[in-house]
Amino acid sequence: MAITTDRRIAHPGDLSRHPRFLSGLKAEQKRLVLQSAEVWKLPRNSAIIHAGDLATKLFLLNTGRVKYYRITKKGDEVLLWWITPGEIFGIGSLLATPVRYIGTAESVEGCELFVWSHKKIRQLAAAYPRLAENALHIVLHYISEYSDRLIGLISETAEQRLARTIIRLGRRMGHVQSDGVELAITNESLGGLADVSPFTASRQLKQWEREGILQKDRGKILIVSPERLLVD
Amino acid sequence: MAITTDRRIAHPGDLSRHPRFLSGLKAEQKRLVLQSAEVWKLPRNSAIIHAGDLATKLFLLNTGRVKYYRITKKGDEVLLWWITPGEIFGIGSLLATPVRYIGTAESVEGCELFVWSHKKIRQLAAAYPRLAENALHIVLHYISEYSDRLIGLISETAEQRLARTIIRLGRRMGHVQSDGVELAITNESLGGLADVSPFTASRQLKQWEREGILQKDRGKILIVSPERLLVD
């Protein structure tokens, strides 16, 4: 099952950094939990949840990629998170009185998802308290990431934010190649995550390419010398 | 007990907006939980927790005010949250394997706090699962607030961010007067929460004062016409 594969780049502290929903359950229990989910197969560009709707379902991405974003009043899309296989979303559904989804989720490529109803996931969380604990862990991790992003946005330059974002993405969803780490992302999405306009992203990436720190291709980045991105 | 008083301004949806740690427990249970805490009495400007330390204690503010912030590499203080009576912090301590505190907490005035050790709060959370659920609720609420702040920072002007911050603070910690809602905050702190320099905050507040929307005094703001702040 794809859920068990992990292509992330290993790095110190990795274990604690990306808490998983099913961590700590025995294989048998995991199977039970997954079996009680519906499986959704979606083509790309499908809407999954919508910001502001009542959080009535919990989702676990098995394969594919999902973007999680919000729309500003002006109509711009602000990326909150790239969801990669093994990650959950719609966590508000775990509460007795569900809250509302914070963002909108949309498949970026063909996806397979495990989906639990509010009732079902509440039952499971009651049976396996570890699930609720993992959810808390995951949400705390998001808070940590968001506060980093907030601090970055306030105190760093566009260049620094881009550098940090590339490094983080490289760890989370980079594919190791013989000549570096490849990241499948467009300038636009990268800019969205780094809180930088796509033009600034393009300029900075070109600059780094000229310096030999990375190579840029349509829709992908090959990070050659990550250490040279972080000059501080 | 001060914890039961609530001086916030009532507004639609209020109940769901500020989830509390002890919500849903019977009076007897609340008493038990509080009795098993240490009580700390701190003078103002006392450090309570430090960003990066292992989250080994959970805190519940009973009286006073606490600021929760992080320090940037450049040494600037970024306010993450004003903690008001009834709110908890150090939530990472609820996890089996505690994570690290995300920010630094410091009393702004004399404070009384309930403090639980990691072991104690884990016992309590096991006995009363509602506590863990409330914690999840609280953390989700923070995420929602942070993502609002992020969106605001990206897509709004300094003026709009200030306006939104004043409104939010008014609801959360404003004191109702005969002629408006009073907010005890300095330009500097307000700017910190709105992600605006104290100079910009000063200018904008003066502007609003000239327009009769609010009145400014050293360390306090009297909001006269909150509706006129949100012109969109």
Added chain:
DNA sequence: CGCAAAGTTGATCATAGTCAAGTTCTGTGG
């Protein structure tokens, strides 16, 4: 009274966003 904290106000300027006008690149259908 004196000092520090809080606030004001003006001048200046850097950052990065916006807009315009392009150039590739890629997948699709004829």
Added chain:
DNA sequence: CCACAGAACTTGACTATGATCAACTTTGCG
């Protein structure tokens, strides 16, 4: 297999926003 539409990207010129700095004034407290 080629044409072409549209997505992805590049590059330059321009500029608005709000930060920064400096030089104040005002306020409140010990």
